[in-house]
Amino acid sequence: MEILTGNELMSGATVYLDRSGKWVEELQQARVFLKEESEAKDAALAVTKKGGRVISLEVETVTLRDGAIYPDRIRERIRAEGPTAPRFDRQHLDEDGHVSI
Amino acid sequence: MYRYDEFDAAFVKERTAQFSDQVARRLSGELNEDQFRPLRLMNGLYLQLHAYMLRIAVPYGTMNSRQMRTLAHIARTYDRGYGHFTTRQNIQFNWPKLRDIPKILEDLAAVEMHAIQTSGNCIRNITTDQFAGAAADEIIDPRPVAEILRQWSSLHPEFSYLPRKFKIAMSGSTADRAAIRFHDIGLQATTNGLGEIGWQVWVGGGLGRTPMIAKMISGFVPHEHLLAYLESILRVYNRYGRRDNKYKARIKILVHETGIETIREQVEEEFAHVKGGVLTLPQEELDRITRYFAEPDYELVNQTSVDVAREKILNPPYGRWLERNLNAHRQAGYVSITISLKPVGGAPGDATDKQMDVIADLAERYSHDELRVSHEQNIVLPYVKITDLPSVYATLVEHGLAEGNAGQITDIICCPGLDFCALANARSIPLAQELTRKFAAPERQAEIGDLKIKISGCINACGHHHVGHIGILGVEKKGTELYQITVGGDATENAAIGDILGHGFVAEDVPNAIERLVDAYIARRESPSEPFIAAFRRLGKQPFKEALYGDA
Numbered sequence: 001m002e003i004l005t006g007n008e009l010m011s012g013a014t015v016y017l018d019r020s021g022k023w024v025e026e027l028q029q030a031r032v033f034l035k036e037e038s039e040a041k042d043a044a045l046a047v048t049k050k051g052g053r054v055i056s057l058e059v060e061t062v063t064l065r066d067g068a069i070y071p072d073r074i075r076e077r078i079r080a081e082g083p084t085a086p087r088f089d090r091q092h093l094d095e096d097g098h099v100s101i
Numbered sequence: 102m103y104r105y106d107e108f109d110a111a112f113v114k115e116r117t118a119q120f121s122d123q124v125a126r127r128l129s130g131e132l133n134e135d136q137f138r139p140l141r142l143m144n145g146l147y148l149q150l151h152a153y154m155l156r157i158a159v160p161y162g163t164m165n166s167r168q169m170r171t172l173a174h175i176a177r178t179y180d181r182g183y184g185h186f187t188t189r190q191n192i193q194f195n196w197p198k199l200r201d202i203p204k205i206l207e208d209l210a211a212v213e214m215h216a217i218q219t220s221g222n223c224i225r226n227i228t229t230d231q232f233a234g235a236a237a238d239e240i241i242d243p244r245p246v247a248e249i250l251r252q253w254s255s256l257h258p259e260f261s262y263l264p265r266k267f268k269i270a271m272s273g274s275t276a277d278r279a280a281i282r283f284h285d286i287g288l289q290a291t292t293n294g295l296g297e298i299g300w301q302v303w304v305g306g307g308l309g310r311t312p313m314i315a316k317m318i319s320g321f322v323p324h325e326h327l328l329a330y331l332e333s334i335l336r337v338y339n340r341y342g343r344r345d346n347k348y349k350a351r352i353k354i355l356v357h358e359t360g361i362e363t364i365r366e367q368v369e370e371e372f373a374h375v376k377g378g379v380l381t382l383p384q385e386e387l388d389r390i391t392r393y394f395a396e397p398d399y400e401l402v403n404q405t406s407v408d409v410a411r412e413k414i415l416n417p418p419y420g421r422w423l424e425r426n427l428n429a430h431r432q433a434g435y436v437s438i439t440i441s442l443k444p445v446g447g448a449p450g451d452a453t454d455k456q457m458d459v460i461a462d463l464a465e466r467y468s469h470d471e472l473r474v475s476h477e478q479n480i481v482l483p484y485v486k487i488t489d490l491p492s493v494y495a496t497l498v499e500h501g502l503a504e505g506n507a508g509q510i511t512d513i514i515c516c517p518g519l520d521f522c523a524l525a526n527a528r529s530i531p532l533a534q535e536l537t538r539k540f541a542a543p544e545r546q547a548e549i550g551d552l553k554i555k556i557s558g559c560i561n562a563c564g565h566h567h568v569g570h571i572g573i574l575g576v577e578k579k580g581t582e583l584y585q586i587t588v589g590g591d592a593t594e595n596a597a598i599g600d601i602l603g604h605g606f607v608a609e610d611v612p613n614a615i616e617r618l619v620d621a622y623i624a625r626r627e628s629p630s631e632p633f634i635a636a637f638r639r640l641g642k643q644p645f646k647e648a649l650y651g652d653a
């Protein structure tokens with residue numbers, strides 16, 4: 001299973017593609033792509049790249065744990081929450097930082 | 102301190118305007134990310150895990166109070182109230198937003214600072230001894246020559262697209278406090294048979310995935326020909342350095358693969374053409390730049406020493422601070438002070454906006470308006486009167502800056518690691534915090550003595566782990582963070598790369614592993630005055646390997 005993630009252009013904030021085609025802050029709202037949905041995934045990547053508002057796009061593998069999305073890589077888990085030490089809240093989107101594909 | 106001339110000022114201003122325009126065009130969609138990325142990197146703006154990161158150059162680590170206050174202002178206004186001082190004597194901000202970058206760069210330009218050439222395959226900020234111009238053991242103040250090198254290397258048209266990044270470090274003292282043997286070029290001040298001062302030139306050192314100790318390419322280059330000589334090295338590198346593989350592109354690989362003799366011949370041949378040309382540095386020009394770095398008007402101070410033993414009884418924390426954080430000065434009655442950015446449980450190298458303001462005030466009031474960033478991620482006040490020490494200390498205490506641990510086990514160099522860095526494999530800051538907590542007791546630190554721990558979150562080695570007396574490298578294995586421990590590295594004139602002694606440890610086990618190394622050292626040292634690194638050299642790896650892994 002995979003999710004799409006990137007950083008929003010203005011704030012640099014970590015964002016995830018959700019089920020309605022919006023790029024959102026919350027990992028748990030990310031759209032989970034199954035193996036057989038690779039076409040949809042590629043299409044979403046292509047459109048986003050063209051839009052230019054989400055950068056450093058990556059496909060991340062995840063598993064579901066008790067129904068919650070759990071990224072395989074530690075890096076992704078830290079990206080979702082913000083730095084662990086010194087502990088800081090993650091970066092948030094600006095007012096005008098909300099984008100859809 | 103050096104002041105920008107009209108050329109510098111006009112250039113930085115122009116570049117700021119240019120970049121503002123590029124940001125505007127990026128935000129409007131006129132530029133796409135592929136076009137914009139190289140432009141932002143040229144201006145020090147990276148994208149990290151959580152946000153953008155802006156790296157600002159502090160040329161040869163020297164700043165005045167106005168500049169430090171501007172950094173504090175940036176931290177407060179555009180970031181999250183702190184900044185991270187790095188091993189390259191720079192500062193990084195971890196949370197700026199793209200639209201604010203033009204304003205930040207304008208604020209910086211107003212105090213003669215910028216972020217140009219803090220990224221990319223060009224000559225990066227030239228680093229030097231944090232005690233330059235003040236140290237008792239100095240042959241020459243390296244900063245005038247460092248400034249001349251800054252001017253030569255800034256936007257050098259031929260050297261803007263080198264095979265890879267290029268780092269130069271200089272030491273004006275015999276004791277190397279700038280790790281010059283681990284840079285692409287290291288310059289060591291020296292004298293020739295006639296008693297003239299010039300530069301020993303080292304080339305091909307580096308850390309990263311292939312750590313190398315630099316080799317001496319020339320035993321003496323006079324100031325007059327230094328630029329020509331360096332230009333010759335850079336030309337040889339630019340011509341023959343590998344561009345096919347980014348991991349083999351640094352000059353260390355070229356020197357290693359080609360051999361220092363051949364490189365020397367190639368450089369000499371180039372030098373024969375370049376020498377005596379436009380790059381000749383006239384003495385008058387060197388003198389002109391040197392005047393910017395003129396020594397302050399020292400006062401005659403009655404008191405020329407501190408009774409540390411007495412202070413240790415009267416006020417132990419102050420006594421410890423005096424014992425650890427002062428560096429001998431060339432002027433009687435003065436010392437240089439290390440302000441530790443390594444509080445117990447803190448993130449090494451971080452300072453809050455308030456602390457930056459306080460440090461700026463102290464520099465203005467007590468240190469001829471000057472301060473330094475050290476490659477060990479601390480701040481230095483270079484020119485402090487001994488009689489002012491109690492006042493300076495009192496202020497430091499008030500603001501959580503009075504840790505008396507310079508050079509001790511809790512004075513850890515540490516890169517941002519996986520908490521911030523997009524390239525990291527493992528976290529490094531939490532380990533540093535844990536280790537400082539474990540060894541927090543001052544008596545314990547005093548018992549251990551000089552010991553440098555350096556931590557990197559990946560093989561790029563930004564935290565200098567290869568040259569830590571004890572080095573810690575974070576790696577990732579099957580989704581967990583593991584830490585490899587090396588022993589015996591040394592960044593000084595006794596340059597050495599640490600040895601890996603065995604398998605890695607999970608984070609929870611690292612503090613105890615380090616403690617076992619420390620205990621092995623204490624048990625076997627000849628006397629408390631034999632430091633860890635000297636004992637390691639005498640004893641070899643075996644006892645330390647046993648300490649880590651048992652004698653199996």
Ligand code: HEM
Nearest residue numbers: 187188189268307308309310351516517522524561562563
């Ligand atoms: C967070 C963003 C950073 C990135 C993306 C980054 C990237 C890199 C890379 C790729 C290398 C390896 C270069 C090579 O071997 O060719 C490197 C080396 C190095 N970096 Fe960083 N680094 C970062 C932060 C830092 C920080 C915070 C410091 C200082 C604390 C630093 C200081 C150094 C040093 C001293 C080296 C090793 C010396 C050398 O061989 O160049 N870097 N960095």
Ligand code: SF4
Nearest residue numbers: 516522525558559563
């Ligand atoms: S050593 Fe690795 S993890 Fe640490 S700052 Fe450098 S690139 Fe990032």
